[in-house]
Amino acid sequence: MSTEDIYLLYNPQSVAVIGASTTPLKGGYRILENLLENGFPPDKIYPVNPKMGTALGLEFYPSIEKIPHPVDTAIIFVPNTAIPEVLEQCIEKGIRGAIIQAAGFEEIGFNGLELKQKILKITNNFTKIRIVGPNCTGLTRVETDKTGFFSAFIRQFGYRRGNIGVISQSGMLNGGYFIYLSTRHGLKFRYIASIGNKMDLTENDFLEFFLRDPTVAIVACYLESFSDPRRFLALCKQANSIGKPVYLLRGGISRLGKKATRSHTGALAENSHLIRALIKQSHVIPATNFNQLFQFTQMRSLIIEAEDILPYNRNIAFITVSGGAGTIATDLIAKYQLNLPELENSTYQKMIDIYPDWMPPNHFSLLDIWPAVEKAKGNSNKVYEQVIDIILQDSKIEGLLISVFNIKEFPFNTRLLIKLHNRYHKPILAWVFGPASDISPVIQDLKDNCIPTFENLEEMVQNFASICTQKNFIQK
């Protein structure tokens, strides 16, 4: 069963690093570093290199067979042509799973295909050993905010454990971009699978594993091809039925993009009409770039964590202190087919008391609170609290978009927003601006408390649209 094989690959008790290096900046050294610094037990890491040596306190073995302990997983960092022989040795040693990072297979043409044939034969079609890759940065399992299993050839840090699973045909997503998303945007992952050319284990195997694992609540995919489109479709439908959303960035959709994938993961051209129809049926939510993929994913991840009620009628409210932002937000809300409904009568009556006579509130759910703040002699937080409390009680309103201007002299009270969010469990998305140094703590605080933040008004609106029952919300 692939699921059990994948479990072992993510949770090895011992690893052999084939192609280990004693030179600090080389990949074969950094894999050791990445394992060690993220809490893998040093006595369960077995570096292998015929040249021998010591690195980071670990003594090298001259060959796989010389390792005097059982090995669960091999992380293989040797050139493509050496792979068949290494795999033979792994099988000999009884190793059940291998992560092959080398490139130079399907994507380089004939020589690469020959290598693939050899591997198929040696592994008896992967019945003797399971393979992640080749042409990948392997697997990551985040166990705590500081530990886990990290097999990539780049030192990973700055992450926190969350509920996101990633399946990627780009190694970057288990490398530099993982660090970027963690440290710059505070994304919290559970698993990453960099599947490369997916010679054996495919996106479907990992998706199935994520669907069965209760610690994964949401899946983000970057794919350049579908190994078995029908199985993908079936799994996505299953994901939908158990409430685990699947987000997809599809690479190689343009003529030239297809050419690019051929030299990247060796993906072959697919029937794009068929694929489009498939995606439409599958309930996956498409993204057009990496930022969007992970912005959607993070937002949804936080909403799931908060146990918010998902919107159904696309009815939201927008609260702002800027009339211009109100106008643009309204245009964008129309663009993404969301609604600013008429306020219920009781809601309107309560709002009227907060607004000054010279500028009563709108009858619909666009709430520019500036006049109310003037009436409250500048006490904006009091007005925010009243208006948010009233609007979230309106039974038509399914979620709130809010503009948050934070500056030292007039600090925005994040506590009140968090308190009201926890009371009503309707999704709240915040657009934050102000001096760079004053907004960073607000962004962090809100995200830590399941309120997704945005620095782009349009992205906030688009993200809200992406959690509504699926209508045509993505920009064309």
Next chain:
Amino acid sequence: MSTEDIYLLYNPQSVAVIGASTTPLKGGYRILENLLENGFPPDKIYPVNPKMGTALGLEFYPSIEKIPHPVDTAIIFVPNTAIPEVLEQCIEKGIRGAIIQAAGFEEIGFNGLELKQKILKITNNFTKIRIVGPNCTGLTRVETDKTGFFSAFIRQFGYRRGNIGVISQSGMLNGGYFIYLSTRHGLKFRYIASIGNKMDLTENDFLEFFLRDPTVAIVACYLESFSDPRRFLALCKQANSIGKPVYLLRGGISRLGKKATRSHTGALAENSHLIRALIKQSHVIPATNFNQLFQFTQMRSLIIEAEDILPYNRNIAFITVSGGAGTIATDLIAKYQLNLPELENSTYQKMIDIYPDWMPPNHFSLLDIWPAVEKAKGNSNKVYEQVIDIILQDSKIEGLLISVFNIKEFPFNTRLLIKLHNRYHKPILAWVFGPASDISPVIQDLKDNCIPTFENLEEMVQNFASICTQKNFIQK
């Protein structure tokens, strides 16, 4: 002439602040603070309030007529109903320009329209005094990185002088968002005009002023209505002919958005077909949200500052260390109708030497340099330098998009990119990722040297498209 009046409004030798306050967090106090802290001479600021008092070392005058000095500009921070009387006093005093921040005119209906009629009469249709606003945050002139003329009721800081002029019907753009753009994204402005309801001076007057001022190279507009569409069209054509690009975010384009503008700036519904046709003819570059407006503007501002040659045939190269990024970039390049042309033969011959035999370069201008970096034993900066130098010599290539992964262990050499940019003067746009703390200095350094940076691959591609001769580049 409006142009001369506007010059005086931006460059007053003395200002009266009508409605000054001694209470630190009130607007009438903060205007004084904003003037003083940004270098306006204290002895040329005359606060007026019948209650008298002292604030920030400035003694208040009981009335305008009691100011014993000539006054160029009045900054008026009193409620709407007091405006007519204050204007009478300003005219009496011989003040030639007034910035009226109060709301409560056209946008509140009948009472507001009555006020407007009074003002028209008192000012004899603005022949006796020129007015910015009402319902605005006034004007900003950035003189140095620390000084200028700042009339908004929010303390402004963290800015630097640049070549961007802004015309806005949202006060936010001369308030909190100005600070956000300056401190978070490093935008460098020259002038901001928050024109509010534009009862007298309109977007056209300011646009004309910016076209005549040699220190302005580019104009960004946020408009909820056009005061005189034909004049706007003529000015934009003129702007185009002298090479000053005009960017436009139009608010109130949806049915509900129009409703929002009515209660914001009192803008009336316009014939949207006519307006769309007008924009099409005018060479203005449209944006769909505030971030995009200022991202386009900053990028173009840097390209102008660098004296880069503008692209004509939409031919670019993309350099990356990630195959996945290469694939997605290629799809996006197709989406925005840019081209990755075939390399010239001489270019290809030079590239071949840099790439390993097992993975030769593409014949077109998508350059995944990872195999070349492996051949160069990890010396990525050497490869970057060679590849960029070769590709920028290719006569077909009009600009470069590059992915920059920066991390302490493998620092990206910004100097080499800056050097090559200065040698060839083709626009270079960079997509930067890596650990948050490691990318901030790279972003700053590149922007300081006229290389626009992006954290979203799609935005980089879209921004490049926005500087190409106008074809259909904006996302629909």
